[in-house]
Amino acid sequence: MPGMSELDPEQILGEEHVTRDSGARIDGVPVEWTLRPGSPEEVARCLAGACQAGRAVVAFGAGTKQMGLNPLAAPVVWKIELRRLDRIVELDADEGVVVAQAGVPVAALDAAARSVGKRLGFGTAGPPAATLGGTYSADPLVPEVSVERRSSYEALGVQVALCDGSLARAGGRVVKNVTGFDLVRLYFGSFGTLGIVTELALRLRPEPEVRQVHDLGLSDLAAAISQGHRLGLVSPLPDGVVALPGGAGGATLRVLLEGSEADVAARAAKVGGESRPESAWAALAEPLWRAPAPGATRLRISGLTSDAGEIRAAIAKRAGDESLRLTFPAAGIALAEVADAGSVEDLWQLAAQQGWAFRMEDAPREQRLRLDAFGSEPPALPLMRALKQRFDPGRNLAPGRFVGRL
Amino acid sequence: MSLAERLRSIPEVEYVLDRRAELYSYESDAMTLMSGRPAAVALPVSTTAVAEIVRVCNDADVPFVARGAGTGLSGGATPVDGCVLIECARMDRILEIDATHRTARVQPGVINQHLSRAVAPLGLYYAPDPSSQSACTIGGNLAENSGGPHTLKHGTTAPHVLALEVVLPSGEVVELGRPDGHPAGYDLRGVFLGSEGTLGIATAATLRLLHLPARVEVLLASFPNLHSACRAVSEVIAAGIVPAALEMMDDRTVAVIEASVYAAGYPLDAGAVLLCELDGSVESVAYERERVARLFHSAGALEVRPAATPEEQLALWRGRKGAFGAMGRLAPDLYVHDAVVPRTRLAEVVDAINRAAAAHGIQISNILHAGDGNLHPNITFDRRDHDELERVRRVGREILEICVAAGGVLSGEHGIGLEKRDHMDLLFTEADLVPMHWVHDTFDPRDLCNPGKAIPEPRACTESNPRHRGYGSVEF
Numbered sequence: 001m002p003g004m005s006e007l008d009p010e011q012i013l014g015e016e017h018v019t020r021d022s023g024a025r026i027d028g029v030p031v032e033w034t035l036r037p038g039s040p041e042e043v044a045r046c047l048a049g050a051c052q053a054g055r056a057v058v059a060f061g062a063g064t065k066q067m068g069l070n071p072l073a074a075p076v077v078w079k080i081e082l083r084r085l086d087r088i089v090e091l092d093a094d095e096g097v098v099v100a101q102a103g104v105p106v107a108a109l110d111a112a113a114r115s116v117g118k119r120l121g122f123g124t125a126g127p128p129a130a131t132l133g134g135t136y137s138a139d140p141l142v143p144e145v146s147v148e149r150r151s152s153y154e155a156l157g158v159q160v161a162l163c164d165g166s167l168a169r170a171g172g173r174v175v176k177n178v179t180g181f182d183l184v185r186l187y188f189g190s191f192g193t194l195g196i197v198t199e200l201a202l203r204l205r206p207e208p209e210v211r212q213v214h215d216l217g218l219s220d221l222a223a224a225i226s227q228g229h230r231l232g233l234v235s236p237l238p239d240g241v242v243a244l245p246g247g248a249g250g251a252t253l254r255v256l257l258e259g260s261e262a263d264v265a266a267r268a269a270k271v272g273g274e275s276r277p278e279s280a281w282a283a284l285a286e287p288l289w290r291a292p293a294p295g296a297t298r299l300r301i302s303g304l305t306s307d308a309g310e311i312r313a314a315i316a317k318r319a320g321d322e323s324l325r326l327t328f329p330a331a332g333i334a335l336a337e338v339a340d341a342g343s344v345e346d347l348w349q350l351a352a353q354q355g356w357a358f359r360m361e362d363a364p365r366e367q368r369l370r371l372d373a374f375g376s377e378p379p380a381l382p383l384m385r386a387l388k389q390r391f392d393p394g395r396n397l398a399p400g401r402f403v404g405r406l
Numbered sequence: 407m408s409l410a411e412r413l414r415s416i417p418e419v420e421y422v423l424d425r426r427a428e429l430y431s432y433e434s435d436a437m438t439l440m441s442g443r444p445a446a447v448a449l450p451v452s453t454t455a456v457a458e459i460v461r462v463c464n465d466a467d468v469p470f471v472a473r474g475a476g477t478g479l480s481g482g483a484t485p486v487d488g489c490v491l492i493e494c495a496r497m498d499r500i501l502e503i504d505a506t507h508r509t510a511r512v513q514p515g516v517i518n519q520h521l522s523r524a525v526a527p528l529g530l531y532y533a534p535d536p537s538s539q540s541a542c543t544i545g546g547n548l549a550e551n552s553g554g555p556h557t558l559k560h561g562t563t564a565p566h567v568l569a570l571e572v573v574l575p576s577g578e579v580v581e582l583g584r585p586d587g588h589p590a591g592y593d594l595r596g597v598f599l600g601s602e603g604t605l606g607i608a609t610a611a612t613l614r615l616l617h618l619p620a621r622v623e624v625l626l627a628s629f630p631n632l633h634s635a636c637r638a639v640s641e642v643i644a645a646g647i648v649p650a651a652l653e654m655m656d657d658r659t660v661a662v663i664e665a666s667v668y669a670a671g672y673p674l675d676a677g678a679v680l681l682c683e684l685d686g687s688v689e690s691v692a693y694e695r696e697r698v699a700r701l702f703h704s705a706g707a708l709e710v711r712p713a714a715t716p717e718e719q720l721a722l723w724r725g726r727k728g729a730f731g732a733m734g735r736l737a738p739d740l741y742v743h744d745a746v747v748p749r750t751r752l753a754e755v756v757d758a759i760n761r762a763a764a765a766h767g768i769q770i771s772n773i774l775h776a777g778d779g780n781l782h783p784n785i786t787f788d789r790r791d792h793d794e795l796e797r798v799r800r801v802g803r804e805i806l807e808i809c810v811a812a813g814g815v816l817s818g819e820h821g822i823g824l825e826k827r828d829h830m831d832l833l834f835t836e837a838d839l840v841p842m843h844w845v846h847d848t849f850d851p852r853d854l855c856n857p858g859k860a861i862p863e864p865r866a867c868t869e870s871n872p873r874h875r876g877y878g879s880v881e882f
Contacts, residue, residue, distance in 0.1 A: 094749075179833060185564075189592075190592055266687055267687065305506075380594050
């Protein structure tokens with residue numbers, strides 16, 4: 001770390017790219033410095049400097065996930081904004097690979113991919129401003145989410161700035177790779193608590209020839225869940241299934257089908273229902289990142305598909321069906337907005353008892369102070385703590401924010 | 407009490423082998439150029455027994471190495487001298503099949519193909535299919551993140567693993583991941599997979615199963631040369647078609663298969679042969695078959711022939727999967743190399759590899775998982791010829807240099823093991839390797855768990871670290 005012993009952020013980045021004591025806060029914690037590095041090397045230097053200064057650091061993309069983390073365990077924080085890392089390094093349509101810096105908006109990257117007949121395999125349902133680095137770091141939830149298409153495996157390679165001021169790569173730019181430990185998976189969804197992602201290589205998926213959306217009207221949400229569960233038992237699986245309250249019959253099962261014209265037509269005939277415009281699927285994304293009503297918590301509870309009915313019942317008992325939506329086919333994921341803190345706590349406890357995964361997507365700070373936003377402690381938490389200690393011995397990287405308040 | 411006696415006293419350890427003749431067959435895996443001599447081989451049948459073996463090893467400060475069927479091709483299960491080899495092949499029970507959620511919970515000694523056979527009556531199968539699938543175990547697949555021909559569409563082992571029960575190097579038992587695929591916290595499941603048994607021993611796994619497709623078709627296409635076949639592959643991929651498998655064999659490979667018991671009727675007058683498997687709905691397969699055939703012809707195919715019956719499909723695959731066995735006809739020893747390059751650069755890379763081999767007087771036959779750029783240059787040689795062995799070693803390194811220079815990586819499915827550990831510098835800087843060591847040292851601070859595999863030590867440590875001792879035979 002040459003020159004880091006007497007850190008002056010203005011010297012690293014030039015005064016136009018730093019702001020001191022702007023009055024800004026991250027989740028209630030005052031921002032001491034806002035740093036806007038323009039290269040991976042500058043990110044590494046900023047991080048090393050903050051670690052040497054003993055300051056907490058938060059890597060910041062578009063800031064769309066800040067309310068779904070545990071509160072920062074630090075009196076002040078250095079904010080490292082990544083928006084200037086906005087370069088698409090390589091877009092190789094024939095190879096089906098794209099390499100881009102962390103600050104590139106996912107929507108812009110997806111548009112670039114679509115211009116050459118491809119698309120990104122993850123993250124495209126996030127807020128319009130969401131960045132690539134933030135999306136990868138936050139384990140994105142998309143309407144198509146399913147175990148069939150695990151989004152983490154869409155990432156092929158990653159470059160990360162580490163606390164010691166180094167830049168380290170893992171993975172590569174090819175679609176098949178078992179060279180060394182798979183750190184691409186480790187950093188995915190780690191919320192910048194092990195390092196700061198500066199660049200990613202991603203797989204590109206072919207644009208389907210045809211995309212159809214079908215709505216099945218059902219009498220209530222329980223019936224929609226049963227039908228969604230059944231669709232997961234037959235082959236070929238739909239490309240996405242979401243159960244929603246509302247619609248003509250009381251509840252709706254919305255089904256996405258993608259592929260060739262003949263294939264989609266044959267599958268659509270089996271699924272039935274009413275054809276909807278393609279935008280009806282895209283419209284499912286917005287409630288995933290929209291801010292909940294003041295004081296309310298938007299939460300996610302996941303289990304096996306056969307748990308979905310029980311999860312729905314538990315949520316509906318406390319918050320009604322109105323805000324619920326359940327995503328299939330391979331895992332039952334329920335999303336809901338819950339108004340009162342007591343009900344959130346009930347559901348947190350119930351998820352822990354039942355072995356369901358619990359996560360606050362957007363919650364008031366007080367709620368996240370009282371309850372771990374990531375649910376009860378996972379069995380491997382001691383190992384995770386040890387790993388965090390190795391990567392971040394000074395506990396500078398987003399301290400307290402991740403599972404178990406790591 | 408001796409080490410072997412202590413191991414014998416552990417309940418649910420069925421056998422402990424420590425006589426020299428008994429240990430001989432455990433000295434290497436299928437990468438026979440490296441070997442080591444274990445002090446004992448223990449064959450446990452339960453997680454509890456594995457954990458206790460590991461604790462005994464910790465007490466005695468003895469390294470331990472897990473092994474499945476020994477089919478690994480990178481030396482990942484090569485024993486370190488004096489270690490306890492934990493042979494998991496007798497932990498071979500399918501613990502649970504959950505057709506509703508399409509998962510299976512298995513012990514590590516279950517043979518890959520046996521799982522697919524067991525779930526076939528339910529209309530399901532397990533997608534990762536290494537060429538050795540009739541012998542290799544799930545535990546070995548987990549350790550190496552194994553691939554196979556069908557990786558193209560469905561990925562290597564890792565995306566098919568939802569949760570793992572792991573005996574950590576301390577002897578503690580922990581569950582990584584969740585059966586619903588939505589774990590909280592760091593994805594330790596993902597890191598563990600492909601770590602070659604250096605972070606612990608998987609004693610059970612919850613695996614994702616797929617529906618058997620409604621329709622499967624296999625096309626055999628012959629091309630005048632490797633370049634036209636590679637062009638065909640690039641055009642299929644660029645067109646957005648994702649076949650279940652897209653395999654290529656060069657003329658030397660075809661010739662040796664056709665001369666063997668695995669003869670499949672591949673054309674002997676072609677410069678290269680492609681096998682393309684399409685799966686999915688009846689409609690999608692019919693549509694893709696037409697498109698693929700058209701692209702093959704436009705790339706210069708001499709012939710495109712669909713297998714007319716399921717028996718013909720099997721025969722075509724038998725030839726491909728028997729290729730490595732057939733190469734025994736060429737020379738006493740076979741070194742199955744493994745690397746990946748961008749798919750669009752396959753032809754030039756294979757040319758460069760063939761030139762490098764020719765320059766060293768080395769015989770190479772090429773098999774490629776062409777759809778995902780995964781090459782297997784197969785080097786046939788005679789290890790008794792020390793000069794040839796040295797040339798094989800040099801060509802092995804040069805192949806990796808060629809692939810990395812083309813934007814590729816060192817392994818697509820065999821792993822690093824001992825074979826490529828000391829070539830990691832071609833791809834990674836010291837700084838890249840540091841976080842891998844942080845992960846390793848977190849899991850295994852005493853460095854007893856399959857020491858010396860997968861990642862090289864930082865240069866400063868190589869002189870003194872025991873991880874670099876205890877492997878013998880051939881420097882590779």
